[in-house]
Amino acid sequence: MKKRLIIVGSGLGGLSLALRASSNDWEVSILERNDTLGGKLNIFEQNGFRFDTGPSLITLPQVFAELFEQCGVEHEHLRFRHLVPLTQYRFANDEQITYPDTLPATAALLERIEADRGRGYWQLMATAAKLFELSSRTFFESVPTEIPSREQVQMLLHSLRWLPLRNAWGNYARTVDRHITSPQLRQIFYRYPTYVGSSPYRAPATFLVIPYLEAAFGGWYVEGGLYRIVETIVAALEQRGVRTYTSAPVTAILHRNGKVEGVRLATGDVLEGDVVVFNGDATTVNALLGMPAQPNKAERSMSGVIYLLGLRRRLPTDVHHHTIAFSSDYRREFDQIFEQRQFPDEPTVYVNVTSKTDPTTAPQGCETVFVMANAPAVEGKRWEQEMSMLWERINGVLERRGITIAESDVVVRSVWTPERFERTYAMPGGAIYGLASHSYRTAFLRPTMRHRRIKGLYFVGGSTHPGGGTPMVILSSKLAYNLILRYEVDS
Ligand SMILES: Cc1cc2nc3c(=O)[nH]c(=O)nc-3n(C[C@H](O)[C@H](O)[C@H](O)COP(=O)(O)OP(=O)(O)OC[C@H]3O[C@@H](n4cnc5c(N)ncnc54)[C@H](O)[C@@H]3O)c2cc1C
Known part of the structure; x- marks a missing residue:
């Protein structure tokens, strides 16, 4: 049976x-x-607009x-579909960087923005490549709380040679700072631990595997x-x-x-x-x-505030499939999220416009826009009462970074707060990635x-x-x- x-x-x-x-x-x-x-x-579909309500990037x-x-x-x-270039970043000083997501293409960018033509960047990537190799053989293949099989023990022993890796075992942001000088490239790097809902200022340096795997294997979208x-x-x-x-x-x-x-x-x-x-x-x-x-004393990962917006007009062509409008003070933003447990007064905003590369997700001449800002996961907090403040802050950053979403163009709207995440998926505080x-x-x-x-x-x-x-x-x-x-x- x-x-x-x-x-x-x-x-x-x-x-x-x-x-x-x-x-x-x-x-x-x-x-x-x-x-x-x-x-x-x-998924959320309405009036010919099709939105992914959660993940938007495949690695x-x-x-x-x-x-x-x-x-x-x-x-x-x-x-x-491999998206190249992957992300456009917009900074508070009005600079914009369209970040290539392949290692060779990054070299040209580094020539322009990094001291020493990015020597520190390559050192970090070399470490991250080894960390990825190590994780693929150990962390991704076995459960640390279980007695390993003989095969896993052999793999672990074989991998011990990677342990003395320089740069791999400290704090994420401090390690980045030691190797990267451009404030813009630093901020781009700081964002990666947020892929798993954590703060770059508190995450371990091993999270360098994230920028590495994005550069080495690409960022992808699935058509439709x-x-x-x-x-x-x-x-x-x-x-x-x-x-x-x-x-x-x-x-x-x-x-x-x-x-x-x-x-x-x-x-x-x-x-x-x-x-x-x-x-x-x-x-x-x-x-x-x-x-x-x-x-449960362990800290939860971040939640998010998300606006799914169907626009009856196209956004300008310089808004990419993935665009990031950075806040001017990233550390303050993460202090507000993790220490003060508040929605940041100036959030970094992620804009994902699938209709830029996939016209099937919006009616003709229209745009499917997913707007997201990180938020703290606070159990039982009544976010619905703060709706107007949330959009004011998010839209303020978008406007200042040159992305205008006219209210009169919005024909479909669905909003997700941490409270809605908590309620829908039974996840405390709406923490997207479990524990931080x-x-x-x-x-x-x-x-x-x-x-x-x-x-x-x-x-x-x-x-x-x-x-x-x-x-x-x-x-x-x-x-x-x-x-x-x-x-x-x-x-
Ligand atoms: C806004 C957002 C953006 C994201 N962006 C990305 C991204 O770009 N790239 C990426 O790789 N990942 C991203 N993620 C993370 C990714 O979506 C998740 O890590 C992954 O999908 C989680 O899968 P899971 O198997 O843990 O299950 P979950 O998706 O957490 O599903 C668990 C299910 O269990 C159900 N459930 C719980 N309790 C019960 C019960 N008692 N009875 C019945 N059902 C129950 C819940 O309703 C839920 O449907 C994002 C997530 C969100 C929310």
Whole structure:
């Protein structure tokens, strides 16, 4: 008889775990509290405008290809488009840099803006390349809280030679400052730890892998929008007979004598299973287990304020697919987010205009615009009461950096606050990436993937190992599945 696997949550981690398991003879059910599948990787469509409501940039496309190939998923119709150049940055001193996202093309930029033709930049990238190599063999391939297999031990021992790496083990911003002199290039570099919701001033220098992997493997978009990834996976799951239930919140994970038995839904229905995998925020699981809440002192990653705007006019051609309007004082901005737990008075604003490269996402002559600013994840905060202030500050920065969005041009609008994120995805404070990675401990020892006391209960997704972001949650599904095989099948 097939073993029954229940996945609570249909984020990319949950969906890709379902792909792996259903390729290997498990009976899989997915239960999602919302009425669409995909979790934060989701879609909003109105009047011919199509928005990705979450991720907008794909890095490490090879991780997606590997998933599809390993699970035999037809994906030829999914067109990943390499965006070159990737991002336009606009600074407070009116300078603009269109940042090339390939290592050779960066050389020309460095000639212009960096002392010593960017020697420090290349040193950082050389370190980051080794860090990436090290992570790919260790951190991405094994779970630090589990006893490693013999193969993993060999890999770890082999990798020890990388440990004396210079520049790799300090503070992120200070390491950047030691190697890069241009204030603009520094600010570009500071932004990378925000890809996982952390502050550059507190993140470890190992996060240099992010600018490296973006430069080495590119930044990508999926034609038709990133939700095509979810549609492709869901089609494959349907073919394999995986049962997906939407509008199906799980209210309890059932267990007896230290062994998982299934789940209870809000309707009172019970679904029995041999293994349960929780894809929601791992730090919240105790509420479903009927256990006291975990004393949680760890700091949460950032949330965001997002405006999805359908414009009935095109934006000027110098606004790119990805444009960043930087604040004038980045440190102050992060102090306000992480120390004062406030929305910054001058936020850095990310503008993502998919219709610049993909006309299918907007009606003709129109523009699909995703505007995002980082915000603190504060549990229970009533953001809806601050709506006019939020847009005033965001729009103020856009205007000062030369991006005008006329109110009269907005024909579609949907706003996401941290409060809406919290409510929709059951993530405390609306923290997009689970816990912040502000120390080596929180970066490397994330909430465990296997429950310590309840056999058969596992975790997958951005709040557990190896962390947030679309490629990482796909890797997380690989690690979770390997653990399930090790503890539920092999033993
Ligand atoms: C605005 C935004 C921008 C982002 N930008 C990028 C980007 O550019 N590039 C990138 O790579 N990543 C980006 N990310 C991060 C990326 O979206 C996430 O890391 C990833 O999609 C998370 O996947 P996950 O598997 O952790 O599941 P999640 O997406 O967190 O989904 C978990 C699901 O579990 C469901 N759930 C929780 N509890 C229950 C319950 N009790 N019963 C039933 N269902 C439950 C939730 O409703 C949710 O649907 C962004 C995210 C956001 C929000």
